[in-house]
Amino acid sequence: MLKREAFLAAACKENAEDFLRFIQLHNDKTEPFDVEEVVQEMPRDQRDILWARMSLLLQEVLSKLPPQRWDEKKSEGPGNMDVESSLDSVAIVEGVTLVAAQSVQVLQDGETYSALLGIVSVLHDVLVLLPISEAPLLSALHSLCELWWKKGLEEKEKFGRTALYVSLQKCFTLKKLVCRIWNLHEVVLTLDYNSDDNKEITDLLLQCFYHILSQGKRFLVFLFSWNINFIWVIHGTIKNQLEKTVVHIMEIYFRAWKKASGDFLDKIQSICIQDFMQNAILLHRASPVYSKVRQIVSYFHLRKGCHEVDKMLYTLYKPILWKALNAPNSEVRANATLIFTEAFPIHDPDDVKNLDTAVQKQWFLFGSVIMFIGYTFL
Template structure:
């Protein structure tokens, strides 16, 4: 009997020890490579394998009382969770086949099991194997990928915010980013995911990680209404953010704005950038947040050599800045003057050269600079 046939016949409750032996040989690399053997199987053999795995998994789950799984207890028995883990490994080598209904049945059983263990998300091998299975399921675009992809995305989000070294999970979140676009923002079923997404904007490690930043930029394109919620979450954290973290946050805003279009770019400009402009004008000068708001706006000011940035700043400052420069309140005038000098000249780059020169001269002739001298002399 060939090893391939022997392996196939071992996938059952009666021969589970032989099955484990094959997996142990695989883990030693030689002389048996499970992935290679499965890839070389015929289509009928693969279908038989998935069917036998489904039966084996069902037998294992039936032997383990439901309350033991719910309690997260490690069961020690002849059919222990280790056999489930190795079953999962063989599932991961799925190739393109016409029919994999038995494999889909396995995925559904594991999903039900995973939901029971969900409150105890951990790095235990059993959970990790199921997690990887669902990631691969989404990546390969298999049937009902939205269901399994959502679970994988949710678990990776949770792990990225709780593990001491979340780098791998942050990378997985980024790789699963398109799952987000398959979710309904208005559905209560996704409330937990929304809460986790907002926590990502509060997590310094996530904010500083390359894939983490790319993902946070991506979130701005999920739903227009969510942008305002993101802005509120970040503003609530500015007081505790370090200068370095604020720099990363600023880059996220800028990249999100550059990538946005249509309603999304308008929302980012009005609910985020212009909101910071208004805060920079009206915050008390003793506020611990003012320096962070100014840091964010200064970053945009340094990008004024870009035509699109210069025009955006002009459009957003015009409705608020000139009025603030002449109000009776001294602090408001002082804040507005700081903005004016930082962003100077505030002009529309689409104007003709003559009109642009006239507008700049008009700003120089107005009493804004006299106000500035007065402020610094105080």
């Protein structure tokens, strides 16, 4: 009998022990049995039979011992037959997960897979209920949901959402998952920001800004483009931790601004960048976050000479900086003066006709504020 035919015969609830032996052979790398190879060699009709049998086997196992009882049975101690049943249940679910993953890998265009979808849906529900003690199975089911999303198969949004949720939960302790989160970043675009069902994921996304890693900057920049109302929430989250660090934050804001357009660009400029500008002017220099805010606005000043940056600085500073230079409060004037000297000249690059005149006026003002700086900080 061919290996695939023997494996197909074992894939049913009546021959569960034989099925487990095949899975053990697959996991034992010294043995010449590979589930991936066997599934790949199966013609479509055999894969349909395999999935139908797997579905029945899975339903039988889970009906007798659901995942939420696995830890309960194992804790009853040795010598209990239910403990052995629990271990077999986990092994069978692991085996079905392996077969499902390999089946997804070999799916061909135009191939129907409703039975496979049913299996993966059940396994998805197992993942949601699974106790944390089943870490290897959790990882396998997580990978299966992730694979389903990547393949773009039916109901991919459901499986992608779960894969993203699990990845976000793990990424704060397992930093290697940061790249996997980026691979799932488009899942975010399928989520309804205003739905209470997604509140947990929204909270996890915000937690990412408390654990900024250099490898995760691309994902955090992307989050500015999810929902326009989320920008304000992101900004508030960052400001709340500003006293601790600004590492990577400056670059994240700058890259988010560069990538944005339309209403998203307007919101990032008014809610985020101009807010930092305003705080750089109004904050007391004794404030623990003053130096952090100055670093952020300076990051933008250092990129002057680019048309887009010059235009943005002119647009955002115009309604606040010139008033601050003449403010009654001396500390506000001093803060504004420092900003002006660092960002000088602040001009509209589109107004070429009046550019020279504007710069001339600022040169005159520049001389005055230099004297003021010298007097203030001596």
